[in-house]
Amino acid sequence: MCGRQHNSDFALKMRKSPTVASRLTCDMSRLVTSMRHNSGLFIFLLSASLFVAQSGNPDTDKVRIFSLENAWNEAQWQKDRGALDMLLAPDLVYVEYDGSLMGKTEYMTSILSPSLHPAKIVSESMSVHVYGAFAVVYGICRENGVKKGKPYSVRMRFTDTWIRRNETWMCVASQSTLIGG
Numbered sequence: 728m729c730g731r732q733h734n735s736d737f738a739l740k741m742r743k744s745p746t747v748a749s750r751l752t753c754d755m756s757r758l759v760t761s762m763r764h765n766s767g768l769f770i771f772l773l774s775a776s777l778f779v780a781q782s783g784n785p786d787t788d789k790v791r792i793f794s795l796e797n798a799w800n801e802a803q804w805q806k807d808r809g810a811l812d813m814l815l816a817p818d819l820v821y822v823e824y825d826g827s828l829m830g831k832t833e834y835m836t837s838i839l840s841p842s843l844h845p846a847k848i849v850s851e852s853m854s855v856h857v858y859g860a861f862a863v864v865y866g867i868c869r870e871n872g873v874k875k876g877k878p879y880s881v882r883m884r885f886t887d888t889w890i891r892r893n894e895t896w897m898c899v900a901s902q903s904t905l906i907g908g
Contacts, residue, residue: 785857788896792855792862792889795896800848800868806839816890816897824883824903845872851882862889862896867906882908 795814802810812835819831829837837843853866864887871880888900 788857788862788891789855791896792857792864793853795889795898796850796853796855796864796866796887799898800850803838804845804848808835808839811835811838814898816892816899819898820900822902824881824905842875843872844874845870847871860891862891863887864889868903882906 798810799814801807802814815831815834817831819834821829821831821834823829823837848868848870851867851869853864856863865885867882867884869880869882871878873879882905883903884906885901885903887898887902889896890899
């Protein structure tokens, strides 16, 4: 169904009397199509659905944090202010690979800068360790693009610290170090 035209008698009967399952399938198809056109909404819904999951289970929290790390990469690449705001704690402490120290406002300003055009941001490896309401993530990330009109390519080892506040995970600290490769 979902807007497709079917000529068979069966399809005609189904359109006149759709089952709950077919209506749900149609609605989900429309939702997925809509989310593809609005990645910010997709990230928000993905994160929100993860927040609804049972908290306190280390395995569930590991999956949740892993997904949030990937959502952060996507939000940074898309320059999605809303998603970044949701993922990063108001008191974020960010240490850039050049040693500069930034709070959330400075970090978001640097990421959303019109002179920064990341082409690709991908985590090559990542490990998540959950300690109750805290989680530590370390891994390797590769990023390339154009910054201030010049191409760049970096590979970084990173450490992120997440805290669960009111059943919502937010990153409170992040540090990255350039590595070869």
